[in-house]
Amino acid sequence: MKNLLELENVHTYIGQYHILQGISMEVPEGAVTVILGRNGAGKTTTLETILGIKPPSKGTVRFKGEDIHKLSLHNIVKKGIGYVPEDKRLFGTLTVEENLRLAERNKQDFHRERRELIWDLFPDLKRAWKRPASTLSGGQQQMLSIARAMINDNSIMLIDEPSMGLAPKLVQEVMSAVEQMKGLTTVLMVEQNLKVAESVADRCYILDNGMIVYSGDIKELVKDEELQNNYLGVTV
Amino acid sequence: MSLSLNGLSLAMLYFLIAAGFSLIFGLMSVLNLAHASFFLWGAYSGLAIFTTTGNFTLAVIGATIVGVIMGLLVEYLTLRPLYGNHLFQILMTLGLLLVFEELVKLIWGTTILGFPRPEILTGSLVILGRYFPVYRLFIIIAGIVVFIAVYLILNRTKIGITVRAGVEDEGMVQALGIDIRKVFSGVFGLGAGLAALGGVIGAPFLGVYPELGFEMLVPALIVVIIGGLGSFHGSFVGAVIIGLSQSFGGYFIPEFALAINVALLAIVLLIKPTGLFGIEGGH
Numbered sequence: 001m002k003n004l005l006e007l008e009n010v011h012t013y014i015g016q017y018h019i020l021q022g023i024s025m026e027v028p029e030g031a032v033t034v035i036l037g038r039n040g041a042g043k044t045t046t047l048e049t050i051l052g053i054k055p056p057s058k059g060t061v062r063f064k065g066e067d068i069h070k071l072s073l074h075n076i077v078k079k080g081i082g083y084v085p086e087d088k089r090l091f092g093t094l095t096v097e098e099n100l101r102l103a104e105r106n107k108q109d110f111h112r113e114r115r116e117l118i119w120d121l122f123p124d125l126k127r128a129w130k131r132p133a134s135t136l137s138g139g140q141q142q143m144l145s146i147a148r149a150m151i152n153d154n155s156i157m158l159i160d161e162p163s164m165g166l167a168p169k170l171v172q173e174v175m176s177a178v179e180q181m182k183g184l185t186t187v188l189m190v191e192q193n194l195k196v197a198e199s200v201a202d203r204c205y206i207l208d209n210g211m212i213v214y215s216g217d218i219k220e221l222v223k224d225e226e227l228q229n230n231y232l233g234v235t236v
Numbered sequence: 237m238s239l240s241l242n243g244l245s246l247a248m249l250y251f252l253i254a255a256g257f258s259l260i261f262g263l264m265s266v267l268n269l270a271h272a273s274f275f276l277w278g279a280y281s282g283l284a285i286f287t288t289t290g291n292f293t294l295a296v297i298g299a300t301i302v303g304v305i306m307g308l309l310v311e312y313l314t315l316r317p318l319y320g321n322h323l324f325q326i327l328m329t330l331g332l333l334l335v336f337e338e339l340v341k342l343i344w345g346t347t348i349l350g351f352p353r354p355e356i357l358t359g360s361l362v363i364l365g366r367y368f369p370v371y372r373l374f375i376i377i378a379g380i381v382v383f384i385a386v387y388l389i390l391n392r393t394k395i396g397i398t399v400r401a402g403v404e405d406e407g408m409v410q411a412l413g414i415d416i417r418k419v420f421s422g423v424f425g426l427g428a429g430l431a432a433l434g435g436v437i438g439a440p441f442l443g444v445y446p447e448l449g450f451e452m453l454v455p456a457l458i459v460v461i462i463g464g465l466g467s468f469h470g471s472f473v474g475a476v477i478i479g480l481s482q483s484f485g486g487y488f489i490p491e492f493a494l495a496i497n498v499a500l501l502a503i504v505l506l507i508k509p510t511g512l513f514g515i516e517g518g519h
């Protein structure tokens with residue numbers, strides 16, 4: 001399998017703090033790759049570094065064979081990256097429809113098709129189409145945040161802890177959406193819950209203190225309790 | 237009746253300044269004190285065009301264009317390098333306010349200049365036995381037309397949606413692949429154009445003099461805070477409140493006109509610290 005995204009010895013600072021300390025990562029095309037790790041391990045920072053929100057001070061980020069770490073955020077995103085941030089970051093005063101319309105960057109026909117797909121996947125959003133995003137429930141907001149990244153013909157989706165704070169039934173619904181994406185695009189997802197991660201992931205990385213401490217098949221990790229005890233929090 | 241007509245025409249002028257002021261603050265967190273200079277220069281450049289061509293329509297269009305160009309230049313040359321640095325921005329825009337006023341004095345002198353009303357906008361209309369000065373009606377209608385036009389742009393077009401989204405979370409707008417700097421420039425240009433439009437249509441009503449910008453700045457600030465920083469329709473409602481209070485207060489107890497406005501401001505902030513239509517957590 002070809003790598004769609006590669007990080008090579010990436011270092012990122014936040015202020016004076018050395019957060020990512022030499023991360024290398026390969027994200028194969030068409031698969032779901034999961035990043036696991038404790039709170040504060042640097043998972044969100046990794047996604048933000050890829051996007052150029054927190055540009056790396058050293059190292060390279062390569063997307064479709066092109067170095068992108070010197071580009072600015074909006075130019076990186078336009079290469080074909082969908083982003084579902086940790087705190088959703090919807091526009092609360094905009095309606096569901098406006099939130100999606102704002103995100104659209106491809107041809108109109110494409111978006112018409114994608115809207116249908118989104119309506120099928122999340123009927124709630126269709127029902128709330130003209131309502132401000134701030135009036136949606138937590139679960140619906142997560143759906144809209146995912147839908148916003150799905151509305152474009154993205155080559156990769158960066159999804160940050162989509163199950164966080166959701167009831168089990170909603171987690172399932174969100175994960176079935178991620179499952180659906182598999183056929184359409186590549187996924188790089190942060191997920192603290194190993195069970196949830198296992199249900200969709202092909203490969204995984206474990207981050208600890210800004211360094212990669214494990215990479216490989218997620219099935220192996222599920223069997224290895226020592227590894228889990230060492231590097232994953234109590235959430236397992 | 238004549239007082240409320242007077243107040244409403246004043247309100248429209250406040251609105252034309254406050255709208256851009258508020259959007260620029262909401263979007264870029266820039267408190268652009270030089271915004272009143274666009275009003276001032278709208279008045280002077282409009283007068284210059286009107287005296288040379290005798291064509292009022294041309295003066296209105298020309299002055300608005302002057303405002304747009306000034307706005308784009310101010311944003312690009314002086315503010316763009318300072319985004320995020322609030323103290324320097326305030327000093328910079330305060331400096332620009334003074335420079336633009338001195339330039340006016342240098343070019344046109346310090347005396348009050350009259351701006352003759354165009355022929356068709358003079359006189360009064362008689363409606364139901366009452367007299368309505370045509371020019372005031374013109375200002376009110378122009379203000380309402382601008383309000384509706386900008387309202388539709390903000391709510392119906394993708395550019396408008398982008399601006400509203402940017403007021404909430406500019407970082408996320410960029411994370412959707414949108415170059416927020418272009419949006420900043422556009423809003424700055426448009427806001428400056430509206431202020432200049434206010435200047436040229438307000439000039440026949442207020443007179444044209446160098447302190448005009450500064451005089452409009454204080455009420456416009458109050459309007460923006462009452463309406464809610466970053467809220468477009470808030471700036472309209474705030475302008476109507478302040479315009480009317482200014483006009484009535486100025487008539488009955490002129491010494492207290494400003495005090496009344498400040499009291500109104502305090503009351504609104506006590507009840508709703510974000511202003512009438514402000515949203516929480518913007519910046």
Ligand SMILES: Nc1ncnc2c1ncn2[C@@H]1O[C@H](COP(=O)(O)OP(=O)(O)OP(=O)(O)O)[C@@H](O)[C@H]1O
Pocket residue numbers: 014015017019037038039040041042043044045046086192
């Ligand atoms: N603005 C900031 N200033 C200083 N340190 C920060 C800042 N933002 C994040 N950090 C630190 O960077 C480290 C990595 O943060 P990051 O958000 O990437 O962790 P995470 O793995 O996503 O954690 P979580 O599971 O809680 O989301 C943490 O130790 C955090 O304290």
Ligand SMILES: [Mg+2]
Pocket residue numbers: 043044045086160
């Ligand atoms: Mg995180």
